[in-house]
Amino acid sequence: MRMRSRLATALSDGTVPQDLHKLLQGVTTEKIDAQLAHAYQSNPVETSVGAFLLEMNDSLVLVDTGAGTLFGSGFGGKLLDSLNAAGFSAEDVTDVLITHAHSDHIGGLTRSGQTVFDNATVHVGKPDIDFFLDRENAAKSGYKMLFFDQAIQIFTPYTDAGKIKAFDETTEILSGITASLHPGHTPGSAFYRLESQGQTLTFVGDIVHAQAVQFSDPSVTIVYDVDSKMAAKVRSEAFSGFANHRDLVAVPHMPFPGVGHIREAQKGYDWVPVNYSNREVKKTKQDKH
Template identity: 40%
Template sequence: MSVSFQSVVTRRLLRIAVSLVFSVNFLSSGLANAAAPMVTSQAPGYYRTHLGAFEVTVLSDGTASRDVDKIMHPGELVRQAIVDSHEHLPIELSINNYLINTGKQLVLVDTGAGELFGPHAGGLLIRHLKAAGYQPEQVDAVLLTHIHGDHSGGLAIGGQRLFPNATVYVDRRDSEFWLGESARLAHPEKSTTFRQSHQTMDPYVVAGKLKSFDGATQLFPGIRSVPAYGHTPGHSAYLIESQGQRLMLWGDTVHVAEIQFSEPTVSIEYDVDHDAAVISRQRLFADAARDGYLLGSAHISFPGLGHIRKQKDKDDSYVWAPAPYQSLRSAQ
């Protein structure tokens, strides 16, 4: 009797002890959660995917907020599209860059803004490149969709080439326009862009590391340029192709997805030639909707990958379909 009485008491005491411990743990974990400091930074901005035998890493340079209704035309149409999308002005524009590892070469398409947008916008490319497992010295080639601060600005800081082993490729219409004398004299209103072009491109020119190509050109196996002139004189897309899979990196063909897919004639004041930019956009939209290849867009929300389709019963109007997010667990 006394043994079983003792064991009953022991079991009860044990139960009380366990529930006390549980309560204390529960309370303390609740308190710990309540006291956790907020963490306001993002995860490193890179996104990995594959295209045939190629590895593609989208590298964010960060974002820049813009009152796009003031720099795009017609502004009222842009403002209404932002309101209808339940967003607000200024909107954050992503600055996306694309790193292609072909297995033989490491090719970077665009370089972000570097230090040109100041300390609060852009400038994160190198940090994210390293976070993604690469070093700037490993980059063999930089392909520029065009020369503009948010695409070529990250080439050099303080006159030093950030990609010391890379050759820079750009359509000759852009290098002649932005680095030559005649356009600079003819367009005093773009003096900042001309100055910044020299600031970030000249170190490569001096080192003999700038190669200009002329229109549609096969640059590397599986990588060729596609003229998309208008936004700048030599604005180019790059078609990446491996094992029958295709990715078109089309630079500044679209600045604001909320309006320009449904209304491709909406243009931005940074266009050197508005009419030519609209024609290029319409042609690229029609080709991409027909052929169904993947698109990589410099300013659509990171990672800016997706497809487009024609909008039914409406001519010259399209819909953007962001590519499904992929975790790549099988590759780990």
């Protein structure tokens, strides 16, 4: 599945079920169920695993890589099919931007221990590299060892090939794309802001997992957060900023395609997906950035 605009193509890695009763923190199961019912949903919630593709000059840029085979058969693993449907192969990708080092964002980087994107440089926040590639941080932080094992397994082939490019401050990593760190969900969680022809699109990673609950109450956190207090703070500040500036954002766990606006509501915020169109738009030289 894909949704394409002039510069960006939303790619689906599939969907996975999430038991919000077990995953969300700072909220009762009764409130979760009430919010889900209001959104015509029920627990567990089927959640998108999204990625995004950017065509820029001579670069083909992938934002996140889905889960690959890490979740098992039938749960994710559709990214390469989506990439092929968009008219590209893994060999065409020149850069991969990782929003954070969790399995459903980095899993597609490798298959059977080998690099999938052989010609790509992988950009990732240095605090995530420092944290997840050191198993001693599992005991220090109380975070599950599984996350460290997966990150080491996945990043090592790219590290060995000299293909990892880590950043530790706000920087323009590619022409028109600025990376910034927003620690909380993970130590190196990053936003990537694309600017083109006076317009912007910001790829925000996991600032929200449960649309029906966390937009109305951004203080609700999830067990995957390394630092839940910081994650809630990042979410609240990001929602406010995006709403005030009417920014377009791309959120991988929102319903596909996961691109839209965040709007202030009577209580909390609302998600407003982009308007859908179904026609080809001819590219001009300016469209290619």
